[in-house]
Amino acid sequence: xxxxxxxxxxxxxxxxxxxxxxxxxxxxxxxxxxxxxxxxxxxxxxxxxxxxxxxxxxxxxxxxxxxxxxxxxxxxxxxxxxxxxxxxxxxxxxxxxxxxxxxxxxxxxxxxxxxxxxxxxxxxxxxxxxxxxxxxxxxxxxxxxxxxxxxxxxxxxxxxxxxxxxxxxxxxxxxxxxxxxxxxxxxxxxxxxxxxxxxxxxxxxxxxxxxxxxxxxxxxxxxxxxxxxxxxxxxxxxxxxxxxxxxxxxxxxxxxxxxxxxxxxxxxxxxx
Numbered sequence: 653x654x655x656x657x658x659x660x661x662x663x664x665x666x667x668x669x670x671x672x673x674x675x676x677x678x679x680x681x682x683x684x685x686x687x688x689x690x691x692x693x694x695x696x697x698x699x700x701x702x703x704x705x706x707x708x709x710x711x712x713x714x715x716x717x718x719x720x721x722x723x724x725x726x727x728x729x730x731x732x733x734x735x736x737x738x739x740x741x742x743x744x745x746x747x748x749x750x751x752x753x754x755x756x757x758x759x760x761x762x763x764x765x766x767x768x769x770x771x772x773x774x775x776x777x778x779x780x781x782x783x784x785x786x787x788x789x790x791x792x793x794x795x796x797x798x799x800x801x802x803x804x805x806x807x808x809x810x811x812x813x814x815x816x817x818x819x820x821x822x823x824x825x826x827x828x829x830x831x832x833x834x835x836x837x838x839x840x841x842x843x844x845x846x847x848x849x850x851x852x853x854x855x856x857x858x859x860x861x862x863x864x865x866x867x868x869x870x871x872x873x874x875x876x877x878x879x880x881x882x883x884x885x886x887x888x889x890x891x892x893x894x895x896x897x898x899x900x901x902x903x904x905x906x907x908x909x910x911x912x913x914x915x916x917x918x919x920x921x922x923x924x
């Protein structure tokens with residue numbers, strides 16, 4: 653019995669997913685963005701790749717007025733960029749659900765602002781849906797969704813072998829307006845080495861808000877920690893005093909109480 657395909661997926665996505673499932677008792681065709689090494693390591697763990705899954709969202713970002721003299725979060729823009737990424741992620745998860753997957757590995761999440769329309773942005777999530785042969789482990793999340801992970805195949809293999817499993821990709825963001833200097837402050841700084849406190853405070857506050865939101869997602873997933881955290885700073889097509897901090901990582905929980913870490917071995921690459 654196959655899992656019903658969510659109704660809001662495009663018709664061509666449904667057709668592609670149904671073709672990959674194939675007739676019963678026959679081998680499936682899978683697609684994957686994994687490298688050969690990643691594919692073999694994931695197979696060695698007992699995971700079967702089911703197919704590449706994709707989610708996207710083309711999103712119009714609204715306008716928000718700000719005071720030039722004030723450091724402040726631009727909540728309209730923060731909510732827009734976060735919601736657009738969530739839409740892309742949820743659609744990718746829906747495709748994985750349609751394939752009967754336990755999780756999605758090697759996820760890539762990207763954002764691109766359109767040159768021809770500064771207020772439009774495209775958000776894309778892509779990964780490989782997998783199913784585990786070990787049915788004793790509850791691989792899905794607390795919300796009964798496939799787990800997601802942006803770890804490489806090698807890192808995913810090491811994580812599982814060490815006694816941990818990913819429970820979901822977690823993220824947080826903050827779009828922030830950095831206050832302009834007053835005219836008096838600008839004159840006082842001419843020819844001097846001095847800290848730009850308005851920028852320092854804004855960058856610190858924006859990073860902390862993004863980190864707090866990522867940690868809140870991990871707490872919701874009942875994670876023990878977050879690995880592979882990456883922080884991105886972007887300005888896109890906004891004003892030079894408007895920045896976004898976006899932070900993302902993989903929340904993990906233990907599979908067992910003892911964690912045997914494989915002894916590292918020296919490897920010499922023969923590649924150029």
